[in-house]
Amino acid sequence: MEEEAAKLIDFDEVKEQAIHLTENNGIIFIDEIDKIASSSGKSGGPDVSREGVQRDLLPIVEGSAVNTKYGLVHTDHVLFIAAGAFHVSKPSDLIPELQGRFPIRVELTSLTQEDFYKILKDPKNALTKQYQALFESEEVYLEYTDDAIQEIASIAFSINEEVENIGARRLHTVMSHLLNDYLFDVPDSIGPNSKIMITKELVNERLNSLVKNRDLSQYIL
């Protein structure tokens, strides 16, 4: 059936439309752009993957024709979104020509403890929901009290402050550390149809020692 459908499609038309769509609606997201910014003064030898790449990017971002197997594509109206942490380098370390091509700068704020709490709770794919779903596949019902989630958020936040700020990913490590034992025990010693209640006390009990012991948490969390 797919073949028949394929026969009914005029591939030239597809090509044409695809190119049109690319030119007018395409979005290119360039991640880690800070990694190609060379921090000034470090020059020496050809900088193959930094400034060179930036210079290569220029014509594309500015708008040029790129040859693809479907034909020439003009990138004038392609939307580019670049993102980078700029920990080491600054946006101003990008070559000026490139800076000019990204007129809108948005700063994303660091996450607060309150944000962490919401991240744990609100999104459709929230971590707490993910774990609930995992346990539910074994017919074990996982529940959190509200202050437990608050506590997880605050622990994750304080570790981020003290050790290294890795943003929302910290929640992953904290959550998995918190629940790892349960994940191991299900279904052997925790049978189906049981309930696990995650309370504030439990969170504290499991995680506090780690939070206090900073050296240790550098490795574990």
Next chain:
Amino acid sequence: MKDLTPRQIVAELDKYIIGQTEAKRNVAIALRNRIRRLMVKSDLQKDIVPNNILMIGSTGVGKTEIARRLAKIANAPFTKVEASKFTEVGYVGRDVESMVRDLVEHAVTLVKESKNEEVKEKAAIIVEDMLLDILIPPVRGTGFSTSNQKENFNPDNASEQELNEKTRERFKEKLKNGELEERKIEINVKQSSPAGIGMVGNGMMDEASMAGIQDMLSNMMPKRTKKEKSPYPKPEKS
């Protein structure tokens, strides 16, 4: 995303990403601006260039997540690349133009999908018409060709015909019951058998993943040269 207003885009992003309102807003505006641009009368339209966005923020605050969700919301060709993967043109490694190629590739997939959707019904009718036509000839076809060949093939041939018979019966039922998913596979099997792939092969393919088979078969289909190859694999397998 035809009708998503900036506000709706932000709302959509809000479902998955906490905070970062400003980034969301800017992204939403940029998305909407492209639609707006297409509405502008032609001479000015060319001069309106998109406002590219630079997002700055430490790791784990949601930059990549915004991009990922954006890809799903925007019904537009989208590629995400890591700048650190590129090298200058001329050196070993990906050059920056490859991201445009990726983008076009994605666009082609999108267009194909929508086209497929358009012709789906038409194709279904054609396929249904073709079904019985295809069903009977293969049995005869293999019967002829094998009897003209070595005797060794006869037992193989018989089982093949039997199998063909059986599948045909089964298939007719399925056709009546309208078991669409099953039917898709059966067609491919039938179509490929005139191209000379033995039943042994088909049996094995049934175990393999469905998507894989379909792709494989559709690649094999147009190549009639497979016919010549058929005598070789058969004795090996029997």
